[in-house]
Amino acid sequence: MRCDIVPGGVFPDYALPDHTGTECTLSELQGxxxxxxxxxxxxxxxxxxxxxxxxxxxxxxxxxAHTRIVTITTDDHHALLEFRASVGAxxxxxxxxxxxxxxxxxxxxxxxxxxxxxxPHTLVLKPGMVIHSVYNGxxxxxxxxxxxxxxxxxxxxxxxxxxxxxxxxxxxEAWAAGDTTSFHRGRR
Numbered sequence: 098m099r100c101d102i103v104p105g106g107v108f109p110d111y112a113l114p115d116h117t118g119t120e121c122t123l124s125e126l127q128g129x130x131x132x133x134x135x136x137x138x139x140x141x142x143x144x145x146x147x148x149x150x151x152x153x154x155x156x157x158x159x160x161x162a163h164t165r166i167v168t169i170t171t172d173d174h175h176a177l178l179e180f181r182a183s184v185g186a187x188x189x190x191x192x193x194x195x196x197x198x199x200x201x202x203x204x205x206x207x208x209x210x211x212x213x214x215x216x217p218h219t220l221v222l223k224p225g226m227v228i229h230s231v232y233n234g235x236x237x238x239x240x241x242x243x244x245x246x247x248x249x250x251x252x253x254x255x256x257x258x259x260x261x262x263x264x265x266x267x268x269x270e271a272w273a274a275g276d277t278t279s280f281h282r283g284r285r
Contacts, residue, residue, distance in 0.1 A: 098218065098233070099202050108134070108226040111198055113169065113191040116181055123167065124226055126189055130163045131229070131253050132222045133246060136198060137170040138206065138214040140180035144237050145170075145217065149184040155243050156187055163281065164250055167191060169198055171214055206235070221249040229253040 102108065112122045123134070133152070137145050152159075152166060159166055166188035170177055177192045196213065199205050204216040217234035219241050230249045234240035241249070255261045259279040260268060271279055 098204055098216075098231070102202060102220075102228065102231060104228050104230060106228045108220065108222055108228055109201065110226060111169070111191075111193075111201075113193050113197070114174070116174075116177055116190045116192070118174065121189065121191065126167050127165055127222065127224065127226065129224050130165055131224070131250055131257070132165040132167060133159065133250075134220045134222055135166075135168045136202075136204065136215050136218040136220075137168050137180075138209075138217050139170045139172040139212065140176040140183070141212055142214070142217075144234070144240075145180075146184060147237075148217075148219075148234070148240050149180070149186060151243055153185040153187075155246075162250065162254075164254075165189075169193055169215075171196055171199060171212075219246075221246065221253055223253050223257050 108123070110122050110124045112120055115121050126132070135148070139145065149168065156166065168186070168188070169191045170180065171193050172180060173194045174192050177190050181190045193199070199215040204218065206214045206216045217240070219232040219234060221229040223229050229252070232239055232241045258281060260281060268279060
């Protein structure tokens with residue numbers, strides 16, 4: 098992995114086609130919320146299926162908590178659709194058969210010349226594509242559990258949401274005065 102892909106760094110804003118064929122940038126998909134980003138080996142890997150099944154079981158909680166999920170895979174469009182459907186994912190999958198991400202991040206899984214896959218990684222990103230945590234999933238136990246993600250997202254959200262603690266000094270007064278700039282969008 099490139100040496101700048103570490104907590105506190107900024108993840109590159111790749112533009113890739115999604116499962117509908119529409120080109121999207123990661124920052125557009127993220128918006129103003131935290132994001133779980135998986136860099137996936139692809140549809141052929143049973144470890145990917147297992148991790149994505151766990152994420153799919155957790156996706157309603159993730160969405161309710163104003164958090165996004167995005168998966169990038171080297172699969173072509175057809176395999177990407179099969180992968181997404183087979184795990185019951187409702188989040189965005191991006192297709193990178195040209196291996197732009199793999200090459201740019203220097204994460205070619207050279208031990209698998211048949212699939213030319215990426216070394217799988219899971220990242221938690223704060224708004225602005227700021228890296229909060231990075232997990233190397235070459236070995237399955239290197240991947241985050243849902244508990245790991247919960248803890249990462251708790252600390253990342255506490256850092257980015259001024260209204261994390263409604264008892265914080267000045268928040269009640271700001272709210273009463275109609276100043277909602279410190280509060281999560283969409284409230285009221």
